[in-house]
Amino acid sequence: MAENFKASGVYTKQAHVKIPEGMFEEEHGRKGFFGRVSHLYHQNKPTDWTNIVGELRPHNLPPVFEEKSLQNNFVKMFYNTDVEVYLGTMTANFDSFFRNADFDELFFIHEGEGKIETIYGHIPFVKGDYIIIPRGTTYKTYISKPCKILKVESHSEFEEPTRGILGPNALYDQTAKFVPEAAVGSEQNLKEYHIDIKHRGKISRVTYPFNPLDVTGWKGSLYAWKLSIYDYCPINSHRYHIPPSGHTTFVAQNFVICSFVARPLEYTSEGVLKVPFFHSNIDYDEILFYHQGNFFSRDNIDAGAITYHPQGIHHGPHPKAFLKANENEFTDEYAVMIDARNPLNMTPEFEKLENKEYWKSWMLK
Structure with a gap:
């Protein structure tokens, strides 16, 4: 597919590294980080919305x-x-x-x-x-x-x-x-x-x-x-932010399960994005179960909580995560991710217990 690669305007030499000052990188990919991908450099965060009307939005289930x-x-x-x-x-x-x-x-x-x-x-x-x-x-x-x-x-x-x-x-x-x-x-x-x-x-x-x-x-x-x-050994790079697909632990038909575990973070001196990049999960729904540790890319998320991000709506680090990222040299978080190829249905039990204001958490500066 290299012969089809194109580029235009302002972009980085390496994805997730030395993002132009004042810009925000979005990864627009297919097949849940396994397929073709492009990187877009926004002047504003894709999650800086002021309102969402309709069913499509990020979801959160507290413990x-x-x-x-x-x-x-x-x-x-x-x-x-x-x-x-x-x-x-x-x-x-x-x-x-x-x-x-x-x-x-x-x-x-x-x-x-x-x-x-x-x-x-x-x-x-x-x-x-x-x-x-x-x-x-x-x-x-x-x-x-x-x-x-x-x-x-x-x-x-x-x-x-x-x-x-x-x-x-x-x-x-x-x-x-x-x-x-x-x-x-x-x-x-x-x-x-x-x-x-x-x-x-x-x-x-x-x-x-x-x-x-x-x-x-x-x-x-x-x-x-x-x-x-705790026996899972993550792929690490001090010069590149490994995508979620690099943390795959189990593979099934039309979904994967990934393990995010304690690991060294990328080097600030290399200009690497330490927090998860903005993306909108085209082709896959994402469930993240938070097991233990300090989930520094998320505000007000406790162990035992779940986030659910359906296909088509952006998500990425909360505003405070950008400020915290350069202070940290490692992450102590443990989480289980389920990425599903076909859209997931929420049960009435989930909808009854969920935090329906979660989508607003990106608006809190």
Whole structure:
């Protein structure tokens, strides 16, 4: 595509570096940072709006894990034909075993500890763990410390990203993955064992006189596993602002999941933009779940909050972020991003709990 590259007017030699004084860079790209892209140099911030009328606007969900509806329950917040996103607060062991015949599942443990016993063996989990449960896996969840969980259900498998020229040990080494050893279920003294099976959105219950986690051995390339966000090794450059695509952790059909973790920031001396560049997510909707740390590019965002930026409306750093950026040499933030190719629907539960004034936060100087 190099032969189609054009340039006009005032622009930089390198994207995100030495932006002309008084100008604001926008990245206008396709395929969610993976496709063709241009950089536009504005005289004003694309987020310096004075009003928005209509449905298209940035959205924010403050931390809602204490809400009654989320207690020992997963509540759906977003969905489309490829992916569904839930939040839940778990304080008690699950009553029954579970098998999802509709979706592969990913659990991100925001807080808490416990274990998931599966047909492949037992997976202990703690804060910061991603747990991958393939579709059709029978399992049961046990809680040892109250848990706040982000759950993602996918119509396709969660796969690992290609490393390309970075080599196979980039992002995270294969030894960072936890794969369970074969083990039968711990509950062996019940008269009945129930498996709730989700199929076409409905639950059917199958009862056995024995623990269905009775596998004493297994082999193959399909299994449950986990990875800690704290073991994720980000791509860094002191001279270039790495786009979100460089932080991809899992790839599914029509969406990706990225991990933003503590990392050194770009060098101010190199004139590199330290904060996220302005963009409008053409082709992808973006959900960002804030896990922990100081989210310096956002005002009034706490751990456990969610932002949602649909296709077509700009977003980027809040005004104060530009002032803070040059003071910081590293970021200590941890966040999970879901970028979806097809537009996401907000559920009534999300709309009931969201901060409807969030779009105004860019107007606060």
